Amino acid sequence: MNETSLTALFILLVALIALSAFFSSSETGMMSLNRYRLKHMAKTGHRGARRAQGLLNRTDQLIGVILIGNNFVNILASSIATVIAIRVWGDAGIAIATILLTIVILIFAEVTPKTLAALFPEKIAFPASYVLGPLLKLLYPLVWSVNLFTSAILRLLGISSSQAAEDHLSREELRTVVNEAGALIPARHKDMLVGILDLEKVTVNDIMVPRNDVIGIDLDDDTDTILRQLRSSQHTRLPVFRGDINNIEGLLHLRSIARLLREEEVTKEMIIQLCQEPYFIPESTALNTQLLNFQKGKRRFGIVVDEYGDVLGLATLEDILEEIVGEFTTDYAATSPDIIPQDDDTYIIDGGAAVRTINKTLGWKLPTDGPKTLNGLITETLENIPDTNVCLKVGDHRIEVLQIKDNVVKAAIVHPRIHLRPPRPEAAQATETENRD
Incomplete structure (x- = not known):
């Protein structure tokens, strides 16, 4: 084999590795597309999104054509690399070609293109759809044959392709999507959407x-x-x-x-x-x-x-509307007669104030699965009606009963959160000494 033929084989090998990278990135890019964003873009007339959506509607055929193409170019690249290595290094070239081609394919045809496609799926998948669509039509008989055998094997395992999960969001999944939307949805709008879900x-x-x-x-x-x-x-x-x-x-x-x-x-x-x-x-x-x-x-x-x-x-x-849009005031804690902030960061709260209102106003997490008012929460925790000013702990909050009238807690002082005091330096030093001993 002369030098010209060797050069041509080397160029063909590089082209095959590039094709392998294309198929690998196409597979990852297609599978990484946000299906809901894809549907939105397709409805707005984006051509690449429409083509990608059409291919994803036939996922088995899409995967089939990608894997057929990827395996074909990888096997052909392996054969050409072996021929080149034998011509250059003799019989030892088989082992050298296997090692070098594995490293090259792993880096340049698998990890790098797939990582890039996972980071930017739309930039990879939309252009690739213009190639994968015609290729699927060209190789359809082969893809159909492969999928026929694949479906038969899945049926033997008791799996049907019709069991695939549909693209529907549950209420909790939708809540996660809203909360993870970041700056795409203003915080105020997030609260309203979550309020509707609640x-x-x-x-x-x-x-x-x-x-x-x-x-x-x-x-x-x-x-x-x-x-x-x-x-x-x-x-x-x-x-x-x-x-x-x-x-x-x-x-x-x-x-x-x-x-x-x-x-x-x-x-x-x-x-x-x-x-x-x-x-x-x-x-x-x-x-x-x-x-x-x-x-x-x-x-x-x-x-x-x-x-x-x-x-x-x-x-x-x-x-009900306030549960969605919030209170119809800018600072409820500052204007509500039921919640009065104090200089020491505590709050004097009316006993009849709703626990949900307290939580929403102050961002707390007092239990809401029982009594609806602060008075009910206190009496349930104490398991009796207090006849004198007492102090109790509810969750992470300390509550001091301030006023009692007609067997009802009229007002209480609530501390925002109970903080555990750090150990004194002397105690910490003594503990360290004991550990050393």
Whole structure:
């Protein structure tokens, strides 16, 4: 073999190694594509994305054509490398060719191109799709034959290609995608998206206004008291009841009575006539379900009841929306009368404050699977109603009962977090001495 033929074989060997790198990078690039981003790009008209999506829809054929091409060029490269090595080094060239070609293919045709494709899958896969598509059509009979035998072997193992998992995200997987989106989604939007996903886990019992805090019209009050309440009310909708909120008559929208307050004397009978029929909500209703119920019934206000029909509180559409978008204030901790920050980094918190509200406002993790209010959390932890100011630990927080009235914790001082004190230098030194001994 003359020098010209040897040079031609060497050039052919380099070309085969380059083809091997192409097939290796194509395989990794195609398999590393973000399927959801790919679908989006294909819908927007990106040609490379459309071609790649079409190939990935037939994954078995795609892998078949890549592996056929890769194995063909690797085997041919091995044969040519052996011929060259024998011509240069004689019989010892077989071992030399095996070692050198293995190193070259490993570095230049496998690890490097696959790493590059894993880092930049779109830049590799989209251009490669323009080659793999026609190649698949050209080698289709061979690819089909290989896949036929492959499918038969899989069936013998009890595996069917139809069992492949579809590209669907579960709720928890979608939550992970949102949280890992980085700067692509603003933090505020992430909180809103996660809030929507959490609606199924939260019930109206978690976000309702407790019955002790409900402001309504008691028809047993005298007319002057009722009128003063109507004129000074800060709420647009008020429940109307007799003596006790369990005896509810209906819901009064102040807009329907505003004109009467200016033009003529209002009586209790007129108030009852203007009331809407009350809308009752079971306490265990999930927020996503209740949001749809509000929408279907064109309502914004409901009475929460327990399994016995007793009124537990009120829930509004605004309460559910706040679970998604957050409180309708910029700094709830600074404006809420229930949570008052102190100079020593502690907080004086009203006993009736909802545990979920405390967690969301201050970023804490007080337990929410039990009592709904701070008062309930304290009494459950103590397993009795405190009759004096006590101190207790709940999770990582220390709580000091500040005020008790009518067997209810009215206020408590809550420390943000209990920090373990580091050992004193003397104690640490003594411990070190003992260890040496």
